[in-house]
Amino acid sequence: MxxxxxxxxxxxxxxxxxxxxxxxxxxxxxxxxxxxxxxxxxxxxxxxxxxxxxxxxxxxxxxxxxxxxxxxxxxxxxxxxxxxxxxxxxxxxxxxxxxxxxxxxxxxxxxxxxxxxxxxxxxxxxxxxxxxxxxxxxxxxxxxxxxxxxxxxxxxxxxxxxxxxxxxPYGERQNPNAKQGAIGVFLGRIARSQPITIYGDGSVVRDxxxxxxxxxxxxxxxxxxxxxxxxxxxxxGSGVGYSLNEIVDTIKKVVDVDVKVNHIPARQVDVPSNVLDIDLARTALKWEPKVDLETGIHKAWQWIKSLSLV
Ligand SMILES: NC(=O)c1ccc[n+]([C@@H]2O[C@H](COP(=O)([O-])OP(=O)(O)OC[C@H]3O[C@@H](n4cnc5c(N)ncnc54)[C@H](O)[C@@H]3O)[C@@H](O)[C@H]2O)c1
The missing domain is CATH 3.40.50.720 (NAD(P)-binding Rossmann-like Domain)
Known part of the structure; x- marks a missing residue:
């Protein structure tokens, strides 16, 4: 096969x-x-x-x-x-x-x-x-x-x-320099001792x-x-929604360094909330997510640190 x-x-x-x-x-x-x-x-x-x-x-x-x-x-x-x-x-x-x-x-x-x-x-x-x-x-x-x-x-x-x-999706090998992927980009900036940039007030919810x-x-x-x-x-998806502010709070718990946040105007392309119902995948595919947010961010952070970003 x-x-x-x-x-x-x-x-x-x-x-x-x-x-x-x-x-x-x-x-x-x-x-x-x-x-x-x-x-x-x-x-x-x-x-x-x-x-x-x-x-x-x-x-x-x-x-x-x-x-x-x-x-x-x-x-x-x-x-x-x-x-x-x-x-x-x-x-x-x-x-x-x-x-x-x-x-x-x-x-x-x-x-x-x-x-x-x-x-x-x-x-x-x-x-x-x-x-x-x-x-x-x-x-x-x-x-x-x-x-x-x-x-x-x-x-x-x-x-x-x-x-x-x-x-x-987020985790190891998510490009910290990309134009998408909030968690990877945030962790990359933290590893470089740069402030995180959030579009809007951080209330946007994602899965x-x-x-x-x-x-x-x-x-x-x-x-x-x-x-x-x-x-x-x-x-x-995970079936659970987190606002970007909640993501930042979880990141702060995981990383061992100071985290600074800047807010800039919201983007037109961002919908206010997106959380997926994953019941169909659970029943038909017999699949469900296993890794919770804090554990996943911890794994992603270990990987980002291994890159020795400057
Ligand atoms: N990352 C996300 O947030 C996300 C969310 C939902 C859906 N997706 C979708 O998942 C898929 C994979 O995303 P990803 O995050 O791994 O992206 P990625 O950019 O990391 O990987 C895509 C890969 O496709 C290759 N590729 C692009 N155009 C190609 C071409 N013309 N010929 C050959 N190779 C080409 C790139 O070189 C790259 O290695 C994409 O279809 C994306 O739209 C991604």
């Missing part, structure tokens, strides 16, 4: 690869760059290539049973700057991937969607999978569009798939999920055998 992880050298991908290898599953990683934070894993086949290159994707998909699609070229915040690029590089290239998966008769494609953006401003929390979807960023629209194409390919060509609408729990959920999505009209789309 072989699994392909597209985007396998990124934050979520490297955690997923470790979990797959632990289970004795053969792994091929396809990514345009090597991992910044992790040495190659023994026994894993690494292919450097671009998801936009059909020939390379064709080679990558050949001979695999599971495909995990994690590569994405945009972020919620940046996607609105160039929606045309967002659609071209994510939607169109993913449709090409779906065609390759059908031709190669893969058993299951797992797509990492976004629990934080596809719903838009929630009408109620926690948010169930059948909540209306009205994204307020292009990224959310392209994730949702890909979900619809997956359903179409299933309907027309019987491609088996699962969608993981992931909340806000933070420890990275290994996220990786386990993706494997559960691949393992899951759906009934013909059964669910194929799952919220993957």
């Amino acid at each position: 072989k699994a392909l992880v597209i985007g396998g050298n990124g934050f979520i991908g490297t955690a997923l690869v470790d979990r797959l290898v632990e289970r004795g599953i053969e792994v091929r990683v396809f990514d345009r760059y090597p991992s910044r934070f992790k040495e190659p894993v023994a026994g894993v086949e690494y292919m450097i290539g671009d998801f936009a290159n059909l020939g390379e994707v064709h080679q990558a998909v050949s001979g695999v049973a599971w495909v995990f699609h994690l590569a994405y070229t945009t972020l919620p915040e940046t996607s609105n700057e160039d929606p045309v690029y967002d659609v071209r590089s994510n939607v169109i290239d993913t449709i090409q991937l779906l065609q390759e998966c059908c031709e190669n008769e893969v058993d299951k494609l797992v797509f990492v969607s976004s629990g934080g953006t596809v719903y838009g401003v929630p009408q109620c929390v926690p948010i169930k999978e059948n909540h209306p979807t009205n994204p307020i960023c292009s990224y959310g629209i392209t994730k949702l569009t890909i979900e619809k194409y997956l359903a179409l390919f299933h309907h027309l060509k019987h491609l088996e798939y699962s969608v993981a609408r992931i909340a806000n 933070f999920l420890y990275i290994d729990d996220a990786a386990e959920a993706l494997i559960a999505c691949a393992d899951y055998v759906a009934a013909p009209d059964g669910p194929r789309l799952f919220n993957i």
Whole structure:
């Protein structure tokens, strides 16, 4: 049994690869760059290539049973700057991937969607999978569009798939210099003795999920055998909401240094609250998160400290 992880050298991908290898599953990683934070894993086949290159994707998909699609070229915040690029590089290239998966008769494609953006401003929390979807960023629209194409390919060509609408993952190998990922960015700034910057008053509530729990959920999505009209789309979060102020309070408990906070104006792209209802994942996937916030932040902090940031 072989699994392909597209985007396998990124934050979520490297955690997923470790979990797959632990289970004795053969792994091929396809990514345009090597991992910044992790040495190659023994026994894993690494292919450097671009998801936009059909020939390379064709080679990558050949001979695999599971495909995990994690590569994405945009972020919620940046996607609105160039929606045309967002659609071209994510939607169109993913449709090409779906065609390759059908031709190669893969058993299951797992797509990492976004629990934080596809719903838009929630009408109620926690948010169930059948909540209306009205994204307020292009990224959310392209994730949702890909979900619809997956359903179409299933309907027309019987491609088996699962969608993981992931909340806000955090933990080891979350890039502290990135434009998203509050916990990783906060810890990175603290490690450099810099103040944390919060958009708005810190009351924004998010659902933070420890990275290994996220990786386990993706494997559960691949393992899951759906009934013909059964669910194929799952919220993957902790099911618990924390405001950014509560995150900072938890960080203060964990780190052994002084934490300073600056507030700057709120961003248009941020919905006020997002907490996922994960009952469907609990029952159908037999998965649930295991790592609580304080433990997860402690693990992330140990990793950030090991980077010797200046
Ligand atoms: N991190 C989050 O907060 C979060 C939340 C919800 C969903 N997601 C989704 O999860 C997936 C993985 O996210 P991540 O946080 O690990 O991101 P990441 O940027 O750390 O990893 C993505 C990987 O994909 C690779 N990639 C991007 N474009 C590519 C291309 N054209 N060809 C080949 N490789 C390419 C990158 O090199 C990178 O290694 C993405 O689809 C993202 O939208 C992330």
